[in-house]
Amino acid sequence: MTAGIYAVRDGLDTLVLEKNVVAGQISTADRVENYPGIPSISGMELMQKFKVHAENTGVNIQNADVSAVRAESDRKVVITDEGEFEALAVIVATGANPKRLGVPGENQFMTKGVSYCATCDGPFYGGQEVIVVGGGDSAITDALILSDIASKVYVVHRRDELRACSVLQKRAFGKGNITFIWDTVVQEIKGEELVDKVILKNVKTDELTEMKIDGVFIYVGISPNTSMVDVEKTDAGFIVTDDRMESSVSGIFAAGDCRRTSMWQVVTAVSDGAVAAISAHEYITSVKYD
Numbered sequence: 001m002t003a004g005i006y007a008v009r010d011g012l013d014t015l016v017l018e019k020n021v022v023a024g025q026i027s028t029a030d031r032v033e034n035y036p037g038i039p040s041i042s043g044m045e046l047m048q049k050f051k052v053h054a055e056n057t058g059v060n061i062q063n064a065d066v067s068a069v070r071a072e073s074d075r076k077v078v079i080t081d082e083g084e085f086e087a088l089a090v091i092v093a094t095g096a097n098p099k100r101l102g103v104p105g106e107n108q109f110m111t112k113g114v115s116y117c118a119t120c121d122g123p124f125y126g127g128q129e130v131i132v133v134g135g136g137d138s139a140i141t142d143a144l145i146l147s148d149i150a151s152k153v154y155v156v157h158r159r160d161e162l163r164a165c166s167v168l169q170k171r172a173f174g175k176g177n178i179t180f181i182w183d184t185v186v187q188e189i190k191g192e193e194l195v196d197k198v199i200l201k202n203v204k205t206d207e208l209t210e211m212k213i214d215g216v217f218i219y220v221g222i223s224p225n226t227s228m229v230d231v232e233k234t235d236a237g238f239i240v241t242d243d244r245m246e247s248s249v250s251g252i253f254a255a256g257d258c259r260r261t262s263m264w265q266v267v268t269a270v271s272d273g274a275v276a277a278i279s280a281h282e283y284i285t286s287v288k289y290d
């Protein structure tokens, strides 16, 4: 949305292609409290504001599922389920999805006790016991949401120290119904129709424990949605850019969670979008007039 706003305001003929609805990962956040100027807002509400702002600026948003971006010298061709679009520059801002844990039972019990989103699925666990896997901002944010719904939340983390920011850590340590299980990983998720237990492994002692549980919420990082574009990426698939947000292919830029960066936040995605749009304008000017 930010790239769209900056591109339109810079006089570019701009089209934003969106697969579903303008929302993204942040729309699953119950509270966003670190976006300057807006002390507290739900992720969905924040994204609605972005969308309205973009539309009011004149950004044209169309629904289309992009399967490939092809660079044909100065022309870029974007292939979608709604046909092909041509542009001089493309900004990839396709975000990321939660990573899978990759243990037996995870796929089998997806939506049957395994979840990646407390805001979406938490309400099904009223008065029940759940575990949260991971120690980052996502894990602790969602452990806090779950602690207001479930009777008990166990945070299972592979180390004895959290990665999450200190504000979140303090809140979680202060919650009476959140218990931390340190130095431990989930080895298997089991059940009949629904999840009813997990096998935990202490990584220091190798001791295995079976634990009865009603739900497993997994937050072990994010995986970028970048398969549609053939540019230089990290081993994990994040697009490598320079500080102008340009990828290894001239005229293809990247912004937000799909880009290799040190921080995946709304505020940094917004910054990336602005830089990418201005850089795209510079690129287009050079292609047209050099």
Ligand code: NAP
Pocket (backbone or CB within 6 Å): 034, 101, 133, 134, 135, 136, 137, 138, 139, 141, 157, 158, 159, 162, 163, 185, 219, 220, 221, 222, 262, 263, 264, 265
């Ligand atoms: P993350 O920061 O990469 O944290 C992933 C966590 O999962 C880490 O604690 C990691 O352990 C653990 N982990 C990774 N692989 C694992 C495995 N195979 N088994 C067990 N544990 C594993 O991911 P995230 O929490 O989803 O956050 C992603 C980005 O979004 C971050 O930049 C974060 O700051 C941002 N975010 C921000 C907010 C906020 O500002 N409120 C909220 C949500 C997300 P180790 O610590 O040992 O590596």
